[in-house]
Amino acid sequence: MSLKEVKKYINTNRRDFADKPFNEEMASNDPVEQYSIWFKEAMSSNIVDPYAACLSTVDNSGRPSSRILYIRDFNRDGFIFYTNYDSKKGSDILENNYGALNVFWGELERQIRIKGLIKKVDDSTSDKYFNDRPRASQIGAWASDQSQKIKNRKELESKIKFYEDKFKGINIPRPSNWGGYNLSPYQIEFWQGRPSRLHDRILYVKENNQWVKSRLSP
Numbered sequence: 001m002s003l004k005e006v007k008k009y010i011n012t013n014r015r016d017f018a019d020k021p022f023n024e025e026m027a028s029n030d031p032v033e034q035y036s037i038w039f040k041e042a043m044s045s046n047i048v049d050p051y052a053a054c055l056s057t058v059d060n061s062g063r064p065s066s067r068i069l070y071i072r073d074f075n076r077d078g079f080i081f082y083t084n085y086d087s088k089k090g091s092d093i094l095e096n097n098y099g100a101l102n103v104f105w106g107e108l109e110r111q112i113r114i115k116g117l118i119k120k121v122d123d124s125t126s127d128k129y130f131n132d133r134p135r136a137s138q139i140g141a142w143a144s145d146q147s148q149k150i151k152n153r154k155e156l157e158s159k160i161k162f163y164e165d166k167f168k169g170i171n172i173p174r175p176s177n178w179g180g181y182n183l184s185p186y187q188i189e190f191w192q193g194r195p196s197r198l199h200d201r202i203l204y205v206k207e208n209n210q211w212v213k214s215r216l217s218p
Contacts, residue, residue: 024213027190031211034188042105042108054069055068057096073129082129093181099115113188114188121179189201189204
């Protein structure tokens with residue numbers, strides 16, 4: 001397919017959305033509870049990796065970065081993900097701890113946008129999650145200097161072999177530069193696709209520690 005054909009496809013291909021409503025009366029008064037309801041529906045729809053989300057961060061120069069990661073836990077306090085603290089996202093968070101998560105379930109024509117403040121979880125939470133990871137993933141956390149340049153794949157494989165030998169026959173401890181972050185939301189929007197791009201958008205904003213719900217124009 002030529003570049004011209006690709007551009008034509010992008011500019012002319014259209015599809016409409018299903019007529020599945022989502023209004024203020026249907027939405028829970030608690031956005032975390034609403035996230036749980038939609039997440040269960042995503043699970044029952046057999047969506048691949050329903051816990052996947054796009055995390056956007058901004059560095060100290062105002063330049064944004066986005067990447068897909070997994071939300072590994074959530075509760076009233078926020079949404080938790082794990083990473084190397086020295087990674088690009090980690091350095092961004094150190095400089096500017098405002099971030100945004102975007103969950104998209106195309107099969108259900110749904111999107112959830114979450115804005116909040118990010119901070120590290122406590123060591124015990126990170127330890128528990130790390131200890132439950134597959135051993136190969138634990139080795140990977142030691143071997144990968146995430147976001148740093150390496151010469152080639154062989155360099156990474158050599159480091160994996162080094163740590164496999166180092167921790168052979170013993171439990172693998174969590175690296176001090178690896179652990180969890182919690183994004184504590186102050187704004188959550190639930191988006192439901194509707195025909196003719198007249199989508200349903202329900203916004204929750206935290207005011208005086210209470211969630212206020214409203215509808216947005218599509």
